[in-house]
Amino acid sequence: MESKSKLINDKQxxxxxxxxEQDLKKFSSFYEYPAYIDLQQxxxxxxxxxxxxxxxxxxxGVSRDTIKINGKELINFSGYNYVGMSGDPYVSNAAIKAIEEYGTSVSASRSVSGEKPLHRQLELKIAQFIGHKEDSIVFTAGHATNMGTISHLFGENxxxxxxxxxHNSSWMGTILSGSTHxxxxxxxxxxxxxxxxxxxxYYERVLILTEGLFSMDGDIPNLPKLIEIxxxxxxxxxxxxxxxxxVIGKTGRGICEYFNVNxxxxxxxxxxxxxSFGSCGGFIAGNHKFIEFMKYTCPSFIFSAGMPAPNAAAALASIExxxxEPQRITDLHNRxxxxxxxxxxxxxNTGDSKDSPIIPVIVGDDELAIKLSFALRKQGIYVLPLFYPAVRKGQARIRFFVNSTHxxxxxxxxxxVVQEIFKQFKK
Known part of the structure; x- marks a missing residue:
């Protein structure tokens, strides 16, 4: 930071x-901010x-197969409680027990005094569930996991x-890294x-960055080809x-199980x-040396309070x-x-969705997506519209999240109902 300050001080x-002065007055108002103006438009x-x-x-209430809005129960396709762990008594009781033992906050960074047995149990369980991974590190938020990890591991060279x-979290991590992208x-x-x-x-380290299942389209990348490349x-x-x-794979162990790769x-x-794990937070999994390096050097982990014990307990119970009950995965796939x-x-038009509980219905027009969502809600179905910038222009849609409790x-x-509404809209 000192060298950057010196460069600014010496700049001509x-x-x-x-x-x-008129420009400066304009720049000093949040309400002149382009993003704010765009929102108002x-x-x-x-x-x-x-x-x-x-x-x-x-x-x-709990977001499962149904959800309540203004006291009215609707069939719920708006949330990603994929295998019904949030609200399950086994998971809830684990969180309650953790509160009784550790409270609602660990009240410190894990590097100081916030390290609890539940953290280590969860991290080892995650690695074991994935398979062939020795350890993991859990963060308090998924967005911070991507943003902090990418910006920490890669730089200007x-x-x-x-x-x-x-996802935006990966994009923000890419920008913060200072890497060419x-x-x-x-x-x-x-x-x-x-x-x-x-x-x-022409570069030192190179990162290929993708997702196991894309959240807007419900499609899966060709992992064997990615590994080859x-x-x-x-x-x-x-x-x-x-x-x-x-979610995907015979027992829900993700994209590696889906493609049967190591x-x-x-x-x-x-x-x-x-x-799928009924809690909140994110993680990075890898070998012991890599995870140890992350725990001692990653700023978004070190300088953040540790994951609350009830969140860790809920996630651990969900994996257990x-x-x-592997039938939950089978039910999810079938539904x-x-x-x-x-x-x-x-x-x-469901796009390229395949073997996925994420199913878009692409209509193209923003206003049509909103109207379709409202028409479905009137019929007792809760599914939300998506349009630019969440998806590309001209790709507006409603998006269904299926879960095993449906x-x-x-x-x-x-x-x-979708078929009937389509007929009405075409008239």
Whole structure:
């Protein structure tokens, strides 16, 4: 930091480029901020009431197969409680017991006095669940896990090549790292290989960054090909398994189980605890040496309070329960396939979603996506619209999250209603 300050202090400015007092007044107002102006334009375009009834809606109870809004129970496709761990008595009781023993906060960074037995038990359990990984490190938030890890491990002499549809947390980590970065077309392995062929030899470390299951489209990258490419070009491979771990693969062990490849071939395995594991937080899994390095050097871990004990206990109990009850994964897969097949028969554009509980219905037009969401809500189905910047322009959609607690009756009813609404909109 000192060297950067010195550079600024010694910098010679071109007075012709100085801002006027009028400019400075404008820049001192948050309400002149381009992003704020853009938001107000969106409110004006769609109407504030419509936006406020769509996002940040107050919901009641546990988010499972149903959810309550204003006292009305709706079939819920808005949350990612994929295997029903949040709200399960076994998981809830584990969290309650942890509160009784450790309180609601560890009240310190784990490097100081916030290290609890539950943290280590959870970290070892995560590694064991993934398979072939020796250890893991848990962070208090999934977003901070990606942002902190990527920006810590890579720098200005490095290159990050990422899928064009990576999550915001990975994108922010890429920007903060100061690395040169290039995106490759979504899941296009030939394009990735060409980029590496052209640029690899001009950088020290190179990271290939992708996801195990993409949260907006419900599609899965070609992991065997990614591994082949990363080995060919001496690159690191990082896979964000936020939505794939506890979801895909015969027993829910993620993208490596899905493709039957060795997890050791993924250099940096990231995941979250807020989806299939009924809690909150994120983790990085790897060998002992790598995880030890992260624990002693990663700023977003060291300078953050440790994960609250009840969160750690809930995640640990969720993994234990999933191992005891693998039928949850089977149910999730069956319900997901059923909805996907029925929506396709109804004429819905579900994109490239496959073997996934994330099923988009792509309509293209922003306003149409909002209207479709509201029409479904009137029929007792809660599913939310997505449009730019959450997805690419012209790719507006509603997105279904299926979970193992959904019944076949709920799935059939939903598909029937979607088909009827499509017919109404076409009139």
């Amino acid at each position: 400015y071109d007075e012709k480029k100085a801002f006027s 969106r409110f004006e375009l769609y109407g504030r009431p419509l936006i406020e009834q769509t996002y940040y809606v107050l919901t009641e 490095d290159l990050i090549i990422h899928d064009s549809l990576i 290039i995106n490759f077309p979504h899941n296009n392995m030939d394009a990735l290989d060409e980029i590496l062929q052209k640029h690899r030899k 990363k080995k060919k070009h001496y690159a690191f491979l990082m896979v964000d398994e936020a939505h794939s771990l506890g 997890p050791e071939d993924i250099d940096i395995c990231m995941g979250t605890l807020s989806k 329960l999933l191992e005891k 997901s396939k059923l909805l996907l097949d029925l929506l396709k028969k109804a004429g819905a 019944t076949e009756e709920q799935i059939h009813y939903t598909a029937t």
